[in-house]
Amino acid sequence: MSDQQLRVSKIEDGTVIDHITGGQALNVLTILEITGRAGVPVSVVMHVPSDHLSTKDIVKIEGRELSEAEVDVLSLIAPSATINIIRDYEVVDKRRVTRPDRVIGVLHCPNPNCISTKDEPVESNFEVLDDAVRCAYCDTIVRDDIAALIDDA
Ligand SMILES: [Zn+2]
Numbered sequence: 001m002s003d004q005q006l007r008v009s010k011i012e013d014g015t016v017i018d019h020i021t022g023g024q025a026l027n028v029l030t031i032l033e034i035t036g037r038a039g040v041p042v043s044v045v046m047h048v049p050s051d052h053l054s055t056k057d058i059v060k061i062e063g064r065e066l067s068e069a070e071v072d073v074l075s076l077i078a079p080s081a082t083i084n085i086i087r088d089y090e091v092v093d094k095r096r097v098t099r100p101d102r103v104i105g106v107l108h109c110p111n112p113n114c115i116s117t118k119d120e121p122v123e124s125n126f127e128v129l130d131d132a133v134r135c136a137y138c139d140t141i142v143r144d145d146i147a148a149l150i151d152d153a
Pocket of ligand 1: 136137
């Protein structure tokens, strides 16, 4: 089996996330709350040469299809990703992620004085910019390491 075949070996049912920005695969797993402890078979390939990106990562998750909310957050750290839904070894749906205008209740604000980080009944609310997210309450802008702001559910 060639190296390439090994990388693209098929799964029976689940999701293949392709064209993830190189190095972001582990953050993708964090978003999906896949810790390695659950009994979900997951394959991760990192830093594969890519036509579109300098390198890309690929994540294959068996027996699970992603929700719309998960795909939205994924788009923040992997804007070029494609989502392939697999059923019975066939790709039944293939789409690009699209960046939402805002994400609510998903990220937490890094500003400790922000009203959304106090014990107030306020859901976090971030506007999605071209290359960053901005808190709707305190205007804090986050460009790097957005994955670190993802709330532990
Ligand atoms: Zn804030």
